[in-house]
Amino acid sequence: MEKCIEICTVGDSIRCKHAHDIIDQINHTVNQWKTFADEVKVDPQLRDEIDRTILDLGTD
Numbered sequence: 001m002e003k004c005i006e007i008c009t010v011g012d013s014i015r016c017k018h019a020h021d022i023i024d025q026i027n028h029t030v031n032q033w034k035t036f037a038d039e040v041k042v043d044p045q046l047r048d049e050i051d052r053t054i055l056d057l058g059t060d
Helices: 002-013 019-030 033-039 044-051
Strands: none
Touching (some): 033 044
């Protein structure tokens, strides 16, 4: 959540009216990594290694 606040602060500072919505959309998409990886048959070990590096900004 702290990272989300930092990113939203940057969005506000550059006067991006929809920063929070954009961040939510990106976060939602990135957090579907495993589904996308499975669809294109990424090696499960690599898929899981990448998944462990993904931050969930939990902006909801």
